[in-house]
Amino acid sequence: MITKCLFPVAGYGTRFLPATKAQPKEMLPIVTKPLIQYGVEEASDAGMRNIAFVTGRGKRAIEDHFDVTYELEDQISGTSKESQLDCIRELIDRCTFSYTRQTHMRGLGDAILTGETLIGNQPFGVILADDLCVGEPDSVMAQLLRVHEKYGCSVIAVEEVDPGDTDKYGIVSGQPLEDGLMRVEHMVEKPSPQEAPSNLAVIGRYILTPDIFDILRNTPAGKNGEVQLTDALHTQAKNGKVIACRFRGRRFDCGSVEGFVQATNFFFQRHQTAA
Numbered sequence: 001m002i003t004k005c006l007f008p009v010a011g012y013g014t015r016f017l018p019a020t021k022a023q024p025k026e027m028l029p030i031v032t033k034p035l036i037q038y039g040v041e042e043a044s045d046a047g048m049r050n051i052a053f054v055t056g057r058g059k060r061a062i063e064d065h066f067d068v069t070y071e072l073e074d075q076i077s078g079t080s081k082e083s084q085l086d087c088i089r090e091l092i093d094r095c096t097f098s099y100t101r102q103t104h105m106r107g108l109g110d111a112i113l114t115g116e117t118l119i120g121n122q123p124f125g126v127i128l129a130d131d132l133c134v135g136e137p138d139s140v141m142a143q144l145l146r147v148h149e150k151y152g153c154s155v156i157a158v159e160e161v162d163p164g165d166t167d168k169y170g171i172v173s174g175q176p177l178e179d180g181l182m183r184v185e186h187m188v189e190k191p192s193p194q195e196a197p198s199n200l201a202v203i204g205r206y207i208l209t210p211d212i213f214d215i216l217r218n219t220p221a222g223k224n225g226e227v228q229l230t231d232a233l234h235t236q237a238k239n240g241k242v243i244a245c246r247f248r249g250r251r252f253d254c255g256s257v258e259g260f261v262q263a264t265n266f267f268f269q270r271h272q273t274a275a
Ligand code: UTP
Pocket: 008, 009, 010, 011, 012, 013, 014, 015, 016, 054, 102, 104, 105, 106, 107, 108, 110, 111, 128, 129, 130, 255
């Protein structure tokens, strides 16, 4: 049973400047909910109710979002607007939230190592909130969880990307295992299309076993001078301990303006249909 999910949210979100100059990109709304809330809902629905954030300077709005807002709630109490807070209130009741700060942006691997203090010695989920996922029939994290329960090792979500886009992702290759699953043998961070071992890209959903922390501690800075999670996962993969899952569903890259707009259109349609 995995109860903890780590959210690395320390990044600067430079692709959204100036919108992210004084607010976290994770708080940008997709229709009426901030991006981060979709990720926390996904974790909670998969049974991961202990939510751990690796934050940084300028990210305090995330803490405030997952807390009560007395004045506002008092103001709209008894009005038709009150129900608009139901989903976040339920989430706050269901989950616990803890925070630690990454002091220097040394990469995703370093952010995850910073989260060790909140996770301890147990397997855990990781969600990069800027990948907004709509799983079918259940969430991508729930799909990974089933694979982890069967194989007991780290599990990563992958999808095919345009071969010209491999330099935006961690790219994997390996041996087919069963329908939609692959035992990973090679992982490389942001390879050029010529160097890429495949066009299977890692997206922002992981289940990691806790030995990843020691591996990260011993992983030197890689691509772009950052400690890369991909390099640490490659070490696990060499021992046959990483499975890639081609998830069923759809991912929006909300770290890019184009993906953000696509997600907005998709959820706006849903919102209209539900209304
Ligand atoms: P990205 O590189 O995609 O996000 O990191 P970014 O740096 O926030 O955005 P841009 O590229 O400047 O627009 C992927 C994820 O890893 C986290 C980010 O917050 C994001 O969720 N991250 C990255 C950290 O927490 N710490 C880091 O040092 C680097």
